[in-house]
Amino acid sequence: MTYVISETLSEYDTPICDTLAETVKKSLRTSDTIGIDRCLQCGACTSSCPAARFTDYNPRTIVKRVMENDISVIEDESIWNCFYCYTCHLRCPRNNSPTQIVQVLKQMAINKGIGLNKLEVLFGYGDAFSEFGVSKIPDLYVGQMEDDLGIRWREFKNNLDSVRSELGLGAVAVKDSGRGEIRAILAGIGFFDRQDLLKHMAKSKSNTVDEKGEIIK
């Protein structure tokens, strides 16, 4: 597999640096004050992590591998198990943020065409965003949510609007005019181009993109 990082995509979120830790620190996705250099491997992140509880994902060892500049960490499938609950971010005593680090790693993986199968199920978020102006749970997960949380969850979801109105809240859906605005913003920041490219990559047999983000046939 060729390692090609698209410069247009990576300028801000995965800047090319001498070390992985530098890329993480410079990335727009991480806080300016991220304490990756101060990590002392105490494991507060891992012991707090719901994903670590049920899978082999271990945020502490991910951070360690980043500190050791182990580039193979982006090929580690476990990173896709982090679902951004930010508990590690909250609990870390050194102001480090494994969840932010993983976001950079995932983007680096995507740039290399790794993990697109993990990404595919999430395209529904983007589609919902562009269509309704709000995100929605991908279809694939709906059944699993019901398994995990029971029928009560389905009922809650079906009656969401009346529950919200009882609480004095408006409808969750964005109004037509608002949807247009959100769509314009998304178009303006190149969201659709990027999503189309990723969808194309996911479908395509080729797993690499060139410097400009074009797919190499």
Next chain:
Amino acid sequence: MLIGQYYIPNTSKYEDMNHSKDHVGVFICHCGGNISDIIDIRSVKQEIRSDNISTFDCEYLCSNVGQDLIKTSIYKHSLDKVIIGACTPAKHEKLFKKCVEDAQLNASMLEIANLREQCSWVHPNNLATTNKAISLLNGKIKRIQTALPLIPIQIPINPNAMVIGGGIAGINSALNLANNGIHTYLIEKEVTIGGNSAKIGKMFSPEKLAEECSMCSLSPLMNEVGSHPNITLITCSEVENVNGSAGDFRVTIRKKPRYVKDNCMACGRCSKVCPTYVENDYNCGVKDKKAISMRFAQSVPQIYSIDPDHCIELTGGECGKCRDICKVNAIDFEQKDEMIELDVGAIVVATGFDEYDASRKPQYGYGLFENVVTQMELARILGVNGPTLGKFARPSDNSMPHNIVMIQCVGSRDESKSGNKYCSRYCCMAALKHASLIVKKYPDANVIICYIDIRAFGLYENYYRAVQDMGVSFVRGRPAEVVQKANHNLVVKIEDTLTQELKEIPADMVVLSSAMEASAGTKQVANILNITLSEDGFIKEKHSKLKPVDTSRDGIFVCGTAQSPKDVTDTIAQSGLAAARTSAFISDKVIRLDPQIAQIERSLCNNCDECIKCPFEAISKDKLGNVDINPLVCNGCGYCTKLCSKDAISIAGYKEEQIMAEIDGVIEKGDVLAFLSREIPYATADNIGNSVAEYPANIKIVQVPTTTIITKAMIEHALIRGSQAVLMVEEPTDNPVGSFIYPLALKNFEQLKGELGKKGARLHFKKAYIPHYRGLAETFISLAQMEDIE
């Protein structure tokens, strides 16, 4: 002449003298060749000798022979003034001053020309070096003709000391001072001394690998304080205000009422009849104390006190049972706050720590789950005089816990907003001590310590090993959270980072090793005393290695956990040092101050108040509305001389005419004049010489207090004398003077540059750092060369 409390030199008898007739002796040191190999001393002597200038030279002026030469020559030749051409004044100025004083001359009748660090060493291969030596000596000869005698300012030191805080640090400091014969006031805000160390049941011994009764060590010391003839113990009291300065502080104390007079016999009848139970702060909030009580049995002084917030009588009700039963009529509900004023020469701050509020880490459940306690609370639970009378029991059901999990670094080594960055230093050993106590007494108990690093420094490692051998378990990791299950039982969630296992450890009791924080009292007292705190909130020492108990203010010392987190051993060591430093300070009896500070000529002063802008707050108005300079605070930086439009303020020894005279003697055509501030910049220039670096001989250095005293007239004078350029080198901002002066000096430079117009291009400014002597040498070289091209 005595003005107010300070001695001001009497110079009137010198004023009519014609200084140019004074007989000056010039002594040149060979420095064993360091000077004489480069500088032709014979031609120097020939060049400067005249009717009223005698010259001498010596192999080593700093030797006994050299010193004798100076002293006897002063008598033999009736010298009025002395110039020494030798190494930097930083080296032997004090020695030579003593020499001339021994020979009955005033110390300011001495000037030193730096012929080694700033001449022979930096221009070793230059024919101009001898000429430079002559010009440096000429500068000093001209300067000393304008010199007036200065008498060192002496301020008597009050022989009493004050210790604020009656914990183990304050107790030890006060005892050390008192045993040294110094009368000491010990101020304590609680009803008894003892502080946090009175709460700890046991202290560990790293030699005996055992735990010892801490009250058995502390109580005799407390009693000694109570009965020591040199200690005045003032409890229930807080410092409210401090005036004055080192050697002469006036402290105002607010003494709160205890509602029990000193004739209390401590029989305890009052407490027995008192109907009101209150929360016992000594036992971490357990409600086992009466509204009239003694804090603990060994309290000093042995006087009961009433809690005014809960006493029925004092909260407006009717009771008076204690008053009725007291046989010595010690109960006095009429007591009021009392203000006490004390004069002391020095102060020791020993205001201790507060335990970190562990509820700021809600994931550990402190304050939510009854069986989550702190190490300090565990110390009370394990203490024989504690809430359970020594029975090891957990709070929820008073049953004995079998599984105990300790969590280290709660609020320590934590950079989030709810934590402290530092390591609290005591908690690893406290956890080991408590684990050891539990396992020794209850071998069935299972103690697990969750740690990140065990910091058992030095000989403490022996104790750590002993505790490991006892079967206490260690899990490396910072737990995520504590969860409460049925029956108030707990589960600690943690990753064992050594095995990468996620563990859920069941616990009957969880003990949090809470951080040590600077106490509220420490911050309050620091504010009142106007001493600097570190960013962590502790009182900052002057130098972490060399002056560990000196604070930012002279005459005020600090020790114990008010200064940084530490354990009892370190606290005892440091409080002894604080007492020694205080004792040394007080036994000097007088403070001798450098006379080279600001002086005001009141007849010229028009009370414009400009000088009161002094960045060090050394200048104020006295009761009569006159400008008053505090010689204890003034460091002689000279900034005020620039603020004064009437030339009423000057720095003694650095008057404008003295500097002008030196410029007159030193500067020749084509020279570069470098004004160097007297601390770091002057030392940096010396360092160029020490480091065998070189620069051209046409660089002529004149020392100033700081460059803020430099005037347009001085620069113009130098330019008229033929100086090609003028350089001003200032203290760096990380120096105590520079931190205030550097920006003001920069402003002065910019203003001078503007005022000089076209000539301003020849004026340069820079700051210096001692290790970066090459930077200063390069500036010298480039200035000398640049002007060559012109």
